[in-house]
Amino acid sequence: MxxxxxxxxxxxxxGAPASAQWDPRxxxxxxxxxxxxxxxxxxxxxxxxxxxxxxxxxxxxxxxxxxxxxxxxxxALSGPQCDHLRRFAALHANAADDYCPDVAAEQKALGLDMAGATLAIEQTLNAWPADPSAGQRRRLAALFLAGGDPASAYVQWLRLAPAERRSGDGLNASMVARLEKTGERKNENVQIAATLAARLGLERVYPxxxxxxxxxxxxxxxxxxxxxxxxxxxxxxxxxxxxxxxxxxxxxxxxxxxxxxxxxxxxxxxxxxxxxxxxxxxxxxxxxxxxxxxxxxxxxxxxxxxxxxxxxxxxxxxxxxxxxxxxxxxxxxxxxxxxxxxxxxxxxxxxxxx
Structure with missing residues (x-):
């Protein structure tokens, strides 16, 4: 168990720290x-x-x-930590099976592994324009999915105009279905965090x-x-x-x-x-x-x-x-x-x- x-x-x-101790506060x-x-x-x-x-x-x-x-x-667990937990599953009671999404299909579709997807996310956000196009948002959503961060992918999905919530720019039909299903989940990372992030004009949340x-x-x-x-x-x-x-x-x-x-x-x-x-x-x-x-x-x-x-x-x-x-x-x-x-x-x- x-x-x-x-x-x-x-x-x-x-309890208050002893007077002889150094206190960062x-x-x-x-x-x-x-x-x-x-x-x-x-x-x-x-x-x-x-x-x-x-x-x-x-x-x-x-x-x-x-x-x-x-x-x-x-x-939520970050994609890199999920990668670590999968590599060392025997040491961590197979925790990845319980807490990490399976992103193999998304990574295959984009031709990226976890390291590649994570790096691509950082590079994309570092060069993110003030007024990104719908295609740029779809691409970033796909990268977030491949990087094991579905909540941030859903932030990008919500920031798209409804008519632009479709496949394209690396986001395939399977990924679109996954995002739509994500929005239906009873989960605070989606219904509170991602929803609020999109409302406030933020580009992501942080696992x-x-x-x-x-x-x-x-x-x-x-x-x-x-x-x-x-x-x-x-x-x-x-x-x-x-x-x-x-x-x-x-x-x-x-x-x-x-x-x-x-x-x-x-x-x-x-x-x-x-x-x-x-x-x-x-x-x-x-x-x-x-x-x-x-x-x-x-x-x-x-x-x-x-x-x-x-x-x-x-x-x-x-x-x-x-x-x-x-x-x-x-x-x-x-x-x-x-x-x-x-x-x-x-x-x-x-x-x-x-």
Whole structure:
């Protein structure tokens, strides 16, 4: 059984550093405006009830658009990391099978491998004109598909006029069908990130997930039983009841915003920690399976935040929206808050009732 996280919201330990320790947060003297990051914790829309409709997201999209992010990152694996996970599948519990799209057909159609597609994307965007033609957008969409980034391909698709959403310029009929199917997915990377990016005139989103910490430890039956036992606690049952009540309100005018207020509330983060990671840390098994699980989780979050940092360094002072499964939110904000020139925005304030 591989590790799974039950959609929890984690919160890193926030004990103040010892006075003798050097603290990066004490060194915030830098030129220019801070890089501001808004972390939107989200339920994975694929797990939402059948009553969910993409149009319910409109009030949330309006709030996010008003914040005017200049960069959007998502919880998805980059094409290069998927290439790595496939090459070293035995070391990473075949994670690529679970998290990476199959892009062999797209790469064959364009005559590019992952490295070639990735390089072509960078070269294309580096020379991107202020007013690209429809053909240039179709070509870039095809490159994004071949490079394992369907969300960014869909951004280009949405930026085309409806009459121009067709094959041509490297985009074949199969790719067009894939893009059309992508638009129908219950997935926050599409329905929130890509939709918002196109609305704001952005050219792409940035995949920043990481599964290089995945290994065969999560396949251990004893480990799975130990962690599952840790999750069986009152905090978990309360979270499940809260989620059920919020899901029942989705069709109400304020239903979706109420759900996002809950998932981005620091009190919910503490409840989730108590139900999941905090409970796992206290797992009494002789092999300390729970601590192994939490170690994997922390490693993944550190690497995800490092990927976000790598994107941010391209545009110091930019506003960055990072959309991630709510279980990551507390860890993201804690780790991002350590960076010298980064300000973590208050998501709860953005989502509050008006």
């Amino acid at each position: 591989r590790w799974s996280v039950l959609g929890a919201i984690g919160l890193a330990g926030t 004490a060194h915030r003297d830098f030129a220019g405006p801070a890089s501001e990051v808004l972390v939107l914790g989200t339920p994975h829309l694929s797990s939402m009830p059948n009553a969910f409709r993409p149009e319910y997201l409109a009030p949330l999209l309006d709030r996010l658009a008003a914040w005017k992010p200049q960069v959007i990152t998502i919880e 920043t997930d990481d599964h290089t910490a995945d290994d065969t430890a999560g396949d251990d039956e004893a480990a799975g039983k130990a962690v599952s036992a840790a999750w069986d606690n009152p905090a978990t049952r309360r979270r499940q009841a809260d989620t059920k009540a919020l899901d029942a309100r989705l069709a109400e005018p304020d239903g979706m915003l109420a759900l996002y207020r809950y998932y981005n509330d620091p009190k919910t983060a503490q409840l989730a920690f108590d139900s999941d990671f905090g409970a796992a840390l206290r797992d009494p098994s002789p092999m300390h399976y729970g601590r192994g699980y939490v170690g994997w989780w922390e490693t993944r979050n550190l690497r995800m935040v490092a990927n976000i940092r790598a994107v941010m360094q391209r545009r110091p002072g930019a506003r960055v929206l990072t959309i991630v499964g709510a279980s990551h939110k507390g860890y993201y904000e804690a780790y991002l808050g350590l960076l010298h020139d980064v300000k973590v925005a208050d998501t709860s304030a953005l989502l509050q009732k008006r």
